[in-house]
Amino acid sequence: MAEVLTPELESLTGLRYRPSVRELEKDPEKLDLFVDAWRKILAKPKEDESSFHHIAGIHGFPAPISCQHNIHFFPWHRAYLLRLERALNKVDPTVALPWWDFTTDLSLKEGLPRSFQSVANGGVDVLASTKIVFDGDRETMRELSSPSDLPPKSLVENAMRQRNYRSFRDSYYTRVHNAMHQWLGGDALGPQWTAFDPAFWIFHCAHDRDWWLWQLDPNGADPPFPNRILRGLDMTVGDVLDINKLGYEYATTEIAVEA
Amino acid sequence: MTITVSKPFQCPIKDFEHEDQRFDLILRGVHHLGCSYEGRVFLNNKKANEKTKRSAKSGYAGSYFIFGHGDCYGAPGHCGPAPTRLPYDTTPPPDSIPIEIHLDISEALKKAAKKSADYGVTITIVPFAKGKAPGVKANPKDVGKIDGPISIVGYA
Numbered sequence: 372m373a374e375v376l377t378p379e380l381e382s383l384t385g386l387r388y389r390p391s392v393r394e395l396e397k398d399p400e401k402l403d404l405f406v407d408a409w410r411k412i413l414a415k416p417k418e419d420e421s422s423f424h425h426i427a428g429i430h431g432f433p434a435p436i437s438c439q440h441n442i443h444f445f446p447w448h449r450a451y452l453l454r455l456e457r458a459l460n461k462v463d464p465t466v467a468l469p470w471w472d473f474t475t476d477l478s479l480k481e482g483l484p485r486s487f488q489s490v491a492n493g494g495v496d497v498l499a500s501t502k503i504v505f506d507g508d509r510e511t512m513r514e515l516s517s518p519s520d521l522p523p524k525s526l527v528e529n530a531m532r533q534r535n536y537r538s539f540r541d542s543y544y545t546r547v548h549n550a551m552h553q554w555l556g557g558d559a560l561g562p563q564w565t566a567f568d569p570a571f572w573i574f575h576c577a578h579d580r581d582w583w584l585w586q587l588d589p590n591g592a593d594p595p596f597p598n599r600i601l602r603g604l605d606m607t608v609g610d611v612l613d614i615n616k617l618g619y620e621y622a623t624t625e626i627a628v629e630a
Numbered sequence: 631m632t633i634t635v636s637k638p639f640q641c642p643i644k645d646f647e648h649e650d651q652r653f654d655l656i657l658r659g660v661h662h663l664g665c666s667y668e669g670r671v672f673l674n675n676k677k678a679n680e681k682t683k684r685s686a687k688s689g690y691a692g693s694y695f696i697f698g699h700g701d702c703y704g705a706p707g708h709c710g711p712a713p714t715r716l717p718y719d720t721t722p723p724p725d726s727i728p729i730e731i732h733l734d735i736s737e738a739l740k741k742a743a744k745k746s747a748d749y750g751v752t753i754t755i756v757p758f759a760k761g762k763a764p765g766v767k768a769n770p771k772d773v774g775k776i777d778g779p780i781s782i783v784g785y786a
Contacts, residue, residue: 431703432703432765435703436699436703439725440697440725441723441724441725506764506765509764512764514760514761516760529734541730541732542732545694545695545696545729545731545732546694546695548697549666549694549695549696549697550668550693550695552666552695552697553666553667553668553695553697553760556760556761557761557763557764558763558764559763560665560666560698560700560760560761560762560763560766561665561666561698561699561700561762561763561766562697562699562700563700563703563763563765563766564763564764564765565763596720596721599721
């Protein structure tokens, strides 16, 4: 029988376990801790480097656009997710960024996970939208497509079958990642404000998980130019190749097998 | 919005029953500095437009997605044309250069060619933009620009 990675196992490995959003939603206590941490970094002044606004602003506005969507799309966003997770950990070391599997039957039926939906649909206020202090305190906006228009699992699988990094990145980026931005619509349609939408973080976390799973494949090659600096994040491509060295893990089970 | 319609070409299919036969549509020089959009590909439907349904009946073969920059918001020169690169320059190319898109259209292409008397097929690419992100300068009407050649690569 599979053994679920419990907090005890987590403390044994010393790694933060990133749960799926659906899993987080099944545990109201853990969801509350995550939301509380999110509220705390939202409340920090934008000048604070560990505030939500400062970090969201690195992707696009108000700074010159730092995000990289070239060959280093995956490494840049891994470092970026880590930046936010570390800010969350400053206020609560037990929380981790959750990832959203947008390819499940439930997602194709309901769309965004419940806690990230609009408040009218039962979502949590700070996960449904963000009041952007850099843009006249306006709320982020979405123009969601039908849940059935979410990228199908077959597109993710197609990317996972690629046998070199460039093909993997090209396949995933143009068919899965870009489709997610188009699906969300509104602020997600451009790099300027997209990171202010809380949904940005959970689907990008899923991209990061998919990249990690692809990396674990025997053919999963590293991206080129490992010494390149990831713009605006003070890390290199080589720094982010091993998620365990960054202190987190997606694995949920570990089964002891007797020889 | 730029809708691209190809001239008819003869699909290089020899054996329709060959299961592993795959055909990729390759688009080179696809611009991505404007608005985000979905590029919908239709076969043998020259009149396809943004209102055309994505169905087998309309010749829909698949979509690719562009996450547009919405214009240049970087420092001067940030999104300018790429400088001439020296032969030994191994740094990655700048983000702003047009990209190449690969799209597997095997099943739709086989069906379209099979229906046609001489295996003739046309490709229509319809950009579909939802709108634009707040505050961006680019106009959704300008999407869909493809500068480079369009080709079909077959794997028999």
